[in-house]
Amino acid sequence: MDRVLTFVNSDRAYVRWGTVLLALLAGGLLWEVVGLQFNQAIMAPLIGDGVDHPGTLPRLGRYLFDDPEYLLSLLQSIQLFATGFGLALLIALPFGIILARLVMLRVALESYILMLYVTPMIALIPFILSILGFDFWPKVLVVYLFAFFPILYNTLEGARSVKPEMLEVAKSFRSSEFAIWTDILIPYTLPFALTGIRQAAGRALVGMVAAEFFLSTSGLGEELQTASRNFDMAGVLATILVITGLGISFMKIAGVFEQKYSAWRGLDR
């Protein structure tokens, strides 16, 4: 029993990666078996037989390497995501710190921020549609709204928790407000903000697909809709994999920054 426990809880790299690989293989196998049981209009297997059961991975390969139109859709989606998410970053980060510095402004806006933080943004889409219409920018607004509040909320909470002792030191050394930002507020808040940014990346992805679905169809949302309308489940699943891949990439990138800028945090007493 002990030996089993020791093995199961081993932290050796080959055991770890072996486990991950096995888990992925098992999941893939399950997918394949289930997929082969169903009609291709209901469910597609992972690899498939290429005749009655077209596979998801072959379709993914064709999409990415042999379908310029699909790549254009992908780029369209990325552009939408990047614009909305970038704007959210650009506005939410400084705004969060400003709110932490100006108590009255924070008190005035706090209840709105909390309300909007918990509101499912998808519920606002009908308004955006009726007020702003079908252009590129209404879609950007949707992505922006999905991403903005997690970043703002986490940045604000982070900046608020700056230790008063640090601000006291800054005052004693006659720091300017600008230097307080660069020396203290920004480095202190960054790890908190990055937690929000990681959350926001996931949400913005939902916003991206929702916008491409419910406003003027475009990008990956449109690909998803078209495939679905044609009962092409291999196409649907392949596009879902693409979106999953995007999500994981954004998370990983945010994770790298988080590691880099929060090295001091876990070790600080």
Place this chain on the structure above:
Amino acid sequence: MSAEAEADGQSSRIEINGVGKRYGDLQVFKDINLEFREREIVTIVGPSGCGKTTLLRCIDGLLPVNEGEIRIEGDVITQPREGVSMVFQHFGLFPWKTVRQNVGYGLKLAGAPRAEIAEKVPYYVDLVGLKGFEDAYPYQLSGGMQQRCGLARALTMEPSVLLMDEPFAAVDAQTREILQFELLKIWRMRPMTMVFVTHSIEEAVLMGDRVVVLKGRPSSVFEVIDVDLPAPRDRSTLAHPRFTEIREHVWTTLMDEVRAAEYELN
């Protein structure tokens, strides 16, 4: 930088005239009148809660006074003044900055040229005994070394007034003793006006040319004691009969109050 040049360092006179401080209805201290001379170390002791740290923050200009005024070199203090540096009990180092960056913090804020920072920072890092740790982060240092860094940050400004806010209270006893004597040594190389707040009577008598005893509720200056102990102060000072005498005197003075406060609670 030669030793003689440093001995000519600036030093300032501090006047505290009828100063009082309130937090809402709570009067912390009142009617404090003190004068700190140039190149003098004045220690301030008092029971906890007597406002000695608050008084120090008022001298630094971190907190406003409610009555009276504090003057340094004749200027009324309303905000932190150039030439006045403070060492904090909580160290106040920035965890994302290295020792070098923490020590150079004040100079950078003051807009000192790069060459000056590059010259002074290593000098003071070395002076406080942190050579070799320039690129370490605060969490990699012991409490004592962190406070050495805090001290270097203050000294790098080459202040005429050094304010010490229970600087060694968060440091273990052995390190504390070492730091006390090193601080005295550094002060002899470059004497400035030093106001040193502590809750340790022993430390107050050892470090101070004069000891200010705060007492009462609200507190005020109960006694100012001239510490006529031979210079330089070092470990042998601790064994000096006069040291024991003064220490016991301060102790008795303060204990009356501590006891009274205890009975008050019962």
